[in-house]
Amino acid sequence: MRKYTFTEKKDTRSGYGDGLLEAAKRNPNIVGLTADVTPSVKMEAFAKEFPERFVQVGIAEANMIGIAAGMTIGGKIPFASTFANFITSRVYDQIRQSIAYSAKNVKIAATHAGITVGEDGATHQVLEDIGMMKMLPGMTVIVPCDYNQAYLTTLAAAEHYGPMYLRYGRPTVPNFTSLDEKFEIGKGILLQEGKDVTIIATGHLVWTALQAAEQLHKDGISAEVINIHTIKPLDTELILASVLKTGCVVTAEEHNIIGGLGDSVAHLLSRTVPSPIEMLGVNDVFGESGTPQQLLDKHNLNEEGIIASVKTVLNRK
Amino acid sequence: MKTISELQGVASQVRRDIIRMTSQAQSGHPGGSLGCADFLTALYFNVMNIDPENFKMDGKNEDLFFLSNGHITPVFYSILARRGYFPISELGTFRKLDSRLQGHPSISHNLPGIRMASGSLGQGLSNAIGSALTKKLNGDKSIVYCLCGDGELQEGQNWEAIMFAPAKNVDNLIAVVDLNGLQIDGATKDVCDLGDLRAKFEAFDWQVLDMDGHSVENILSVLHEAKEKLKNKKPVFIVMKTEMGKGVDFMENNYKYHGSVTNEEQTKVALSQLKETLGDF
Numbered sequence: 174m175r176k177y178t179f180t181e182k183k184d185t186r187s188g189y190g191d192g193l194l195e196a197a198k199r200n201p202n203i204v205g206l207t208a209d210v211t212p213s214v215k216m217e218a219f220a221k222e223f224p225e226r227f228v229q230v231g232i233a234e235a236n237m238i239g240i241a242a243g244m245t246i247g248g249k250i251p252f253a254s255t256f257a258n259f260i261t262s263r264v265y266d267q268i269r270q271s272i273a274y275s276a277k278n279v280k281i282a283a284t285h286a287g288i289t290v291g292e293d294g295a296t297h298q299v300l301e302d303i304g305m306m307k308m309l310p311g312m313t314v315i316v317p318c319d320y321n322q323a324y325l326t327t328l329a330a331a332e333h334y335g336p337m338y339l340r341y342g343r344p345t346v347p348n349f350t351s352l353d354e355k356f357e358i359g360k361g362i363l364l365q366e367g368k369d370v371t372i373i374a375t376g377h378l379v380w381t382a383l384q385a386a387e388q389l390h391k392d393g394i395s396a397e398v399i400n401i402h403t404i405k406p407l408d409t410e411l412i413l414a415s416v417l418k419t420g421c422v423v424t425a426e427e428h429n430i431i432g433g434l435g436d437s438v439a440h441l442l443s444r445t446v447p448s449p450i451e452m453l454g455v456n457d458v459f460g461e462s463g464t465p466q467q468l469l470d471k472h473n474l475n476e477e478g479i480i481a482s483v484k485t486v487l488n489r490k
Numbered sequence: 491m492k493t494i495s496e497l498q499g500v501a502s503q504v505r506r507d508i509i510r511m512t513s514q515a516q517s518g519h520p521g522g523s524l525g526c527a528d529f530l531t532a533l534y535f536n537v538m539n540i541d542p543e544n545f546k547m548d549g550k551n552e553d554l555f556f557l558s559n560g561h562i563t564p565v566f567y568s569i570l571a572r573r574g575y576f577p578i579s580e581l582g583t584f585r586k587l588d589s590r591l592q593g594h595p596s597i598s599h600n601l602p603g604i605r606m607a608s609g610s611l612g613q614g615l616s617n618a619i620g621s622a623l624t625k626k627l628n629g630d631k632s633i634v635y636c637l638c639g640d641g642e643l644q645e646g647q648n649w650e651a652i653m654f655a656p657a658k659n660v661d662n663l664i665a666v667v668d669l670n671g672l673q674i675d676g677a678t679k680d681v682c683d684l685g686d687l688r689a690k691f692e693a694f695d696w697q698v699l700d701m702d703g704h705s706v707e708n709i710l711s712v713l714h715e716a717k718e719k720l721k722n723k724k725p726v727f728i729v730m731k732t733e734m735g736k737g738v739d740f741m742e743n744n745y746k747y748h749g750s751v752t753n754e755e756q757t758k759v760a761l762s763q764l765k766e767t768l769g770d771f
Contacts, residue, residue: 204627225627226627228623228658230654231650231653231654231657233647233650233651233653233654235612235613235616235646235647235650236616236619236647236650236651236654238616239613239614239615239616239617239619239620239647239651240616240617240619240620240623240651240654241620242606242616242617242620243556243606243616243617243618243619243620243621243622243623243624244620244621244623244624245620245624246547246548246549246554246605246606246620246621246624247548247549247550247621247624247625247627247628247630248548248550248624248628249624249627251620266610267613267616267647269610270607270608270609270610270613271606271607271613271616271617274596274597274598274607275597275606275607276597276598
């Protein structure tokens, strides 16, 4: 069994900020926009280094999306950033018409996604964004799992032509992936090989899934762990190969189980290899105030929750 | 460059196209289209620096136009075809299955002349600002034009954009509102009164000009003045007074023709009032 370790915890939004700065150094066409949350979305270094390429829109997210779309005409690559709720729910039609339907090369870089926003509560904890974004034709949706993957995601996004939704988080989480790893949009990563069950996780829950697999191993259950960072397009090849071997699946994500990763995996399996699946996520409710860990625990989005889901799905095999 | 009377001739043909396109499709928005025919003719034929035969999405070193009130595709498509972006005969496919001439502007079918989808209202000014910012970053001295409907200004996103453009000195942007005073549910003043648009835009620090949307001479001179005013480092807003349905007597100032079309008999009457100058499609 492969052993994963980390030396520090970092936030994925910082992976975005640092990745954006590096991408901007490499490509003069990269521009950045935000709506009065520059430090929160970690764009301070970019704004300082490239003030002329930084657009402070003010608290006007709809206008930000429209401007970002317009800026692509003439070759700019805009990264538009604010909290995930305000750059999805609030501006869905703007994204739909000006970015997705107009096929514009805009990177919607959303921070503070999911329930781990914590104390701010449900208004700020978007749990529907993956669903909204993946339903838009032509939209690529990526959820990195740690700082390093967020950094690589940002660099890859800068080089990939087309509308993209990049989902970053607020809390610090174990930074366990390597910057030397190959990151390819649409290609999942097989983190742990196993034969009894496939655990497919995205975002902050990937580390949790690895911890759960380690515990399961001690109990004699061999769990395969796959990191799906790209929700759309989904790496169907990797998932199907794994499920054909294990015969059952648990998905884990910080999102409503309706419309998220689990939904995408179930959609795939029901049309190809119908298999027992347990979906761990937020069960169609809004979030609330609390610390990130308290909220994760409340929704069983922890090691114990994954282990319990694995045991349930194994019984259904 | 065309003479005034040539421009008037083009506008008359454009109006015929609008009536014929919408009556053939038995759908579409003829009223606002007729009202903007003179302005768009003058803009596309005599004002904007464009290269219709070699349309490129990036629009570098060309003036750009954004249609925010996307429903007036009949006039937009007619102008684009008559200006040479695509074959005039294609106007006959308007709103039909597999046509490049979608009900509202779309880039999905690669119609030359369109750079942004519109139709869901209130987004075009933001798009125009974005492209204007890119032109400035690229050192491209061209100008970006945007047309909005008056009823459309009820959409809140416009006011985000209206606040932004002067605050950020977007000095390569000319926005025009089609002030015909009508919208789907009736008079704009009854639906939700826009009040004094000049005062509102001046309060937001725009340079404001008035324009008679049915006088080609006035349109040309006001657009010239607008370009001069951009040197003051602020965007220009033009209040363009028009009549919905202009050119067809029974359609003029009749809000019913915002989104309804002429029947066979009405189409004959309408076309009898509009001179065929360049040949129908």
